[in-house]
């Protein structure tokens with residue numbers, strides 16, 4: 001049976017529960033164990049798919065087609081294990097499942113209640129499909145004390161009893177602030193947070209203290225005493241310079257050793273930190289730099305393009321170059337200042353997006369990249385915009401557009417709501433907006449001898465999708481005559497997956513999101529190639 005590790009948060013959010021969980025997963029894997037990571041989110045949306053990136057950051061897409069929390073991206077990047085739909089659940093989904101069951105009469109005769117019905121459903125989710133794992137690490141979203149997270153905390157309390165406490169471990173991540181004015185480290189918020197957790201019946205076994213500076217022994221002792229945790233299990237995590245240093249720093253603090261000790265397990269092999277040390281060194285010490293412009297609508301929120309930012313950094317690691325991400329708000333990008341804004345830029349990237357706002361800025365930037373032979377990478381909406389730009393300016397179809405944001409023009413990009421997957425037809429619907437896009441992993445066939453097939457080193461790929469609109473295949477010949485090749489198609493040759501420009505050093509648009517599959521220890525070939533081209537450009 002798997003052992004279960006629950007990670008809760010206290011004091012404030014955004015302390016890095018996801019990163020801590022992901023780092024611990026790597027360390028346990030490296031010691032020879034099989035690990036699965038899961039996230040329980042306390043909000044009422046069924047999934048984050050319909051939330052604005054400003055609210056929730058990036059929506060991460062799994063191979064099997066779920067829209068999930070961005071922490072699943074961290075999990076994949078650190079553990080290398082592809083996440084599944086069943087690895088992320090929300091309060092909304094739990095209630096939805098329970099209420100559907102109620103309507104079907106599955107609880108006939110009973111009053112349906114938070115305890116036991118909601119908590120039972122949460123416990124089912126935690127345990128589902130875990131028999132082959134050595135460890136399941138479950139991160140609880142939000143912080144202890146939130147009304148929303150109560151049923152989750154109650155469920156994990158019950159769960160530890162159900163599987164016997166020796167098979168479940170509670171880790172609580174809190175903030176230990178440093179007050180500059182009095183030059184003091186404060187443990188009180190941690191004490192309060194643990195008190196809150198204990199009032200619901202959960203005694204943490206390990207406390208991870210996030211702090212700006214190292215926590216002196218006397219403060220650790222205080223936390224140990226007041227929070228009833230062995231001093232060895234008071235673990236500090238001081239801010240790291242790059243997130244890829246996190247596994248190294250948690251290992252230094254013996255987090256993995258303490259976890260194995262708790263379960264009375266031995267390490268099957270020594271931890272291998274070499275790959276993280278190598279990439280940390282490259283990220284922190286490389287002198288050569290490239291500036292990559294990300295032109296999008298959600299540039300103000302750091303997490304809105306999380307996987308994309310990471311994938312670009314991975315491309316930098318591969319090419320031994322530091323990638324500076326220059327975020328440009330497409331809504332504010334005027335034609336008149338494109339030249340000055342893109343002056344020191346080595347590569348231009350237009351990421352995924354939705355809706356009309358900011359499209360003009362994107363289209364102008366693409367035109368600039370095309371005409372000035374600056375490496376250009378269009379992802380999903382970015383590819384659709386590249387198609388519209390080319391149609392308008394090279395094919396002379398002045399009213400070329402996408403039916404997503406313009407019902408009057410000629411929809412070169414249009415709504416298609418049925419797709420073929422593994423020979424079967426999948427139908428979309430516009431009755432609901434949530435979960436109805438073309439989602440998850442789809443195959444594409446690449447044109448032989450194309451730039452894209454050289455980059456991948458093969459002619460058949462699988463990439464993750466998240467979009468409702470498609471480029472109309474009927475325009476293929478007209479585009480190709482003018483030098484824009486449709487170099488990747490769905491296996492039935494109906495859906496354009498990739499376009500590339502001839503007579504340009506690097507101009508590629510992809511209908512999918514390659515960033516979801518890039519990992520620091522195995523950078524995605526498209527990002528490696530894009531950064532290489534950008535590095536060579538200037």
Ligand code: GLN
Pocket residue numbers: 351352353354355379380381382404466467468469470
């Ligand atoms: N809005 C576009 C579509 O739905 C592109 C989506 C995206 O970039 N992920 O097709």
